[in-house]
Amino acid sequence: MSSQVPKLGQAKTVARALAGLLSLLTLLGGSPAMAQFNEVDDLAAEQAKEKQELEKMKQELRSIKGEVNDAMRSMSELTQTMQERPMAGAGQAVHEVHLFAKEKDIDLGGGKKAHCLTYNGQVPGPEVHLKEGEPTRIVLHNELTVPTSLHFHGLVLPHTVDGLPRAGTAATKDSQPKSERYLRPGEIYAYQFIPTVQASGYYHPQVMHLKQRDLGLYGAVIVHPRLNSRSPDQELSLFINKVTVAAGKESGQKAQDVLVINGKTAPHIPAIETSPGKRLRLHIFNLSDQAVPLHLSGHRLEVVASNGSDPLEPHVIRDTVNLNPSDRVVVDILADNPGVWSLASDRPNQVSDKEGNFPSGLAVVFKYKVQ
Template sequence: MARSLAALLSLVTLFGWAGSEPALAQFNEVDDLAAEQAKEKQELENMKQELRSIKGEVNDAMRSMSELTQTMQERPMAGAAQAVHEMHLFVKEKEIDLGGGKKAHCLTYNGMVPGPELHLKEGEPTRIVLHNESTVPTSLHFHGLVLPHTVDGLPRAGAAATKDSPAKSERYLRPGENFAYQFIPTVQASGYYHPQVMHLKQRDMGLYGAIVVHPRLNSRAPDQELALFINKMTLPASKESGQKAQDVLVINGKTAPHIPAIETSPGKRLRLHIYNLSDQAVPLHLGGHRLEVVASNGSDPLEPHVIRDTINLNPADRVVVDVLADNPGVWSLASDRANQVIDKEGNFPSGLAVVFKYKLQ
């Protein structure tokens, strides 16, 4: 029991980290890190307290999680000399505030929109475990990665199985099921994960997250990296709040002016992975800087790099741009289309506009 609790706690610690504003976590400096670690320690204490109180009534889900962890610790991937890089995704339903009290009923990975950024390395044995804690069937596809058909997309008969996920012939995960996707990425990629085509409407309810395969040798590694997901989310009409049904354009699950600012410092090379999941063309412009397009829709890396101050993203386009932070001030990365930065009531900014600013030294 103690052992499985410890295993569970180590998982919880991992998720706690992943859950704390993943997109911006890499932007914190050492000072912020110390404060954040102190906060995390407190959170961990709280969680320990909570776990103590439910000791003795551990439910099936928890037991299967700890068993799964033990299985993974005891049986590393056959033939792999390297440690397996293991990540967990939990599909959960959640109300998400898109900003200004605009609440949408969402499906999430690990309680957030977008889901956690997954950073993989070429040649590194990888295991991604999907847990379906929602009330609907779901599936998982790694968009933009080059993988064997047995792992890309759906659980299939003959796909890699764990003790808790025997190979299934079904083409999806029912509520309460989990599945381990195991593979070694061999091609550099800037992709994103989301449910397969048959469950694609779940993507527009919040099920998406960045998955990046970094090259083994990286001579031009950026100093900072951030994924930006453009999407259109639907707010249901609500008599209680007087909210009318409407579509809201969001970046990382928030609409302007509620999108957290992108913060950088002079001299840094900032890499943005930008995904247009909306059904509209978006001309994205950054003031005062140039965008160096380093990858586009699977051409990773794109050579030679092209330089733009505006990039046009058609629906389903994904582009990776580097920005050399050499012009301190407060800028904006925003759509150049008026109807994408002003809402139906005429409020500006709304939708696709994010502040790009330099940290005070």
């Protein structure tokens, strides 16, 4: 017993010392070793929390991405539905025309050829005849290697139709993006509209692609009145333009500008044929950069409309019509003087070539069919 008392007293002394040491450590904020353990625990907890938050953000992003993809698919389906759905005017058939923009070498006549941009492989493109109130769908196929677009010159249409198929971007010279609207190569777009006013217009690329018009992308689009009390017996569109013939490497021929009517130069322009007593209507478009005084020998020209005007009443009578660049005019001709005549420019340099050879340029035969 006596030997165990000191040991018990020593244990109590050690316990009191340890308690005092712990109190001191508490006052001092804990030992360095324990502080480090606490910091590690806190850091691990914080990292775990951040990991959970990141995982939650990833899940939210995946959800948003899925919603965006669903919305894009819905928009695509809606666009397709809008393209395919019947247009306003229940019971009316839709007048549908397909235009294929493509490159092609065009024979201007007399061995002269030019590399052109064409609609459906021809210059000008197909004539499109519509009626007021007729549901219309013009489908443009871009088979060019560059973007293109479509504008209906002379028709009053909503901005969502007239040459603005979609929005994109194209870099300017200083590499800054700018707003652009076009069909990229290989794209197809359907322009749907209902013409409400009669018009003598033409289709061609929009202003950002206007150079393509000079290279051959144009064609007539004529809107006829719903009720037409004075319909002509014949109707024809004439496009005046200037085409550049490339230099011939083998022949040594120099590059030259050639004036053409409907893609041909005189004397290779197809003759205009009519019969006695017929009324012929001409829609004439001057797409060249020159003023053209056009005269039909042996007849008078009855000006029906000019540059998109309403039909003129009374009609104006002329023996010569002057067309400035970009002018268009509608004239009626009463075939009352049988024979062979000429519809030609009154300017010598527009009906002959640079060597003075006649006919060339803007001269077409106007003749009556043999009865």
